Amino acid sequence: xxxxxxxxxxxxxxxxxxxxxxxxxxxxxxxxxxxxxxxxxxxxxxxxxxxxxxxxxxxxxxxxxxxxxxxxxxxxxxxxxxxxxxxxxxxxxxxxxxxxxxxxxxxxxxxxxxxxxxxxxxxxxxxxxxxxxxxxxxxxxxxxxxx
Ligand code: TYD
Numbered sequence: 001x002x003x004x005x006x007x008x009x010x011x012x013x014x015x016x017x018x019x020x021x022x023x024x025x026x027x028x029x030x031x032x033x034x035x036x037x038x039x040x041x042x043x044x045x046x047x048x049x050x051x052x053x054x055x056x057x058x059x060x061x062x063x064x065x066x067x068x069x070x071x072x073x074x075x076x077x078x079x080x081x082x083x084x085x086x087x088x089x090x091x092x093x094x095x096x097x098x099x100x101x102x103x104x105x106x107x108x109x110x111x112x113x114x115x116x117x118x119x120x121x122x123x124x125x126x127x128x129x130x131x132x133x134x135x136x137x138x139x140x141x142x143x144x145x146x147x
Contacts, residue, residue: 017083017091017104020071024099034099036071036123042103043069043125050075051112051120061112064134069125071101077118084109086143109140 022040026032036045054060072081074095083091086107093102101123104110114120126132134140 015085015105017081017093017102017108019093019100019102021100032099036101041071041123043071045123046126047124047128049122049124051114051122052118054114054116054118056116059111059113061110062135062137064109064140065106066132066134067106067126068132069106070104071123072104073098073101073121073123074114075119075121077115079115079118079120080113082111082113086140107134107140107143109134109137 020040020042022034022036024032024034038044051060072079072095075098077096079095081091081093081095081102081104083093083104085091095102112120134143
């Protein structure tokens with residue numbers, strides 16, 4: 001097992017959402033750049049998508065994933081992520097800097113509130129697959145009893 005796989009496995013074992021600070025290069029005079037790559041991301045990135053122009057008051061998400069790992073950034077604006085794990089533990093994260101991302105492991109229900117100027121960027125570990133979604137909350141609560 002190489003070092004990266006060891007880190008990957010440790011992240012999977014923790015099975016908790018957490019913020020990763022990706023750091024930034026630059027200056028207030030010139031602006032900044034932040035970089036996500038193999039060494040600082042706890043999964044192989046297969047897909048990138050972004051969400052934007054979400055009207056105030058709209059709550060997105062309302063689902064969990066069976067196998068997907070994700071890293072969520074507020075590249076602009078403010079995003080509040082409400083996360084619940086399969087045991088009912090709740091987390092709340094406020095994303096308001098493009099230098100930090102929220103890692104979400106599989107099997108975590110999320111609801112997403114965004115300021116209407118927010119741009120949510122997601123790095124995902126798999127291609128899009130609707131079969132990977134758990135969109136019914138009662139089904140999500142049942143996964144504990146079948147695993
Ligand atoms: P969804 O993941 O439910 O968005 P959110 O969590 O922000 O509410 O996706 C919204 C719609 O977009 C849904 O019909 C599926 C579709 N979609 C794709 O076709 N491909 C993708 O990669 C993603 C992320 C969504």
